[in-house]
Amino acid sequence: MTQPSFSEVLKNSTWSDHESAEGDGYLKALMAGRLSREAYGEMVAQHYFAYVALDAASRALADDPVAAPFVFPELYREEALARDLETIYGADWADRIEPSLPTRTLVARINQVASWPGGYVAHHYTRYLGDLSGGQFIRMALEKIYGYGPGGGVDFYRFDAVGSLPRFKQEYRARLDALPVDEAEKRRIIRETKLAYQLNTEVLGDLGRIARAEVAA
Ligand code: HEM
Structure with a gap:
């Protein structure tokens, strides 16, 4: 029998972690159209801090032989997230957002792996391959729910x-x-x-308190 490839082993070994991330209450409420734009913006804000760190790690590792194949400037998200936040919150968006405690923990870990290429690949894979996969379903749902088109929002x-x-x-x-x-x-x-999934799931878990408040209101 041929050996499974590393990409298959990585996916199979972490798919149960994916299921816990996907099953989170905030995402469920968001995808069901039960959250206000501002409550959706809370997740966008947390993404902003995480991707500023992740994209800085990409730049720092651009010449590293292990990390360089995973450095794609066309994936950098900071500008897209800034446009989304401006659309959701207005011109003063930067004064209205702050990182949650789980986001600060995630960002600290991303900053640490900026000097460990293998660790960087783990965080890059967890976020970007997800954004390019399930993220596309999330975008289509949010476009319908909030009426966002290209130029800001999603x-x-x-x-x-x-x-x-x-x-x-x-x-x-x-x-x-x-x-x-x-x-x-x-x-x-x-x-x-697996740690990257857990840290990202904790960010979503913290956002769950907003979902509970909104859904109860
Ligand atoms: C509503 C939430 C979500 C849905 C519906 C969803 C759905 C999916 C689907 C259908 C795939 C498979 C696509 C394919 O095989 O090409 C996928 C892949 C993936 N997702 Fe998600 N996802 C969600 C949330 C997340 C979250 C929160 C993360 C990370 C924090 C994540 C990370 C990933 C990764 C890394 C992959 C790629 C796995 C691989 O092919 O190696 N997803 N997702």
């Missing part, structure tokens, strides 16, 4: 500069399969991916 989920998303994801998985690291490092990357 631009975070738009990757116009990437071209065909299935082709890009195929290439991304090929790069995971070609990672120049040994088996022990691959196991560490899988462990860090």
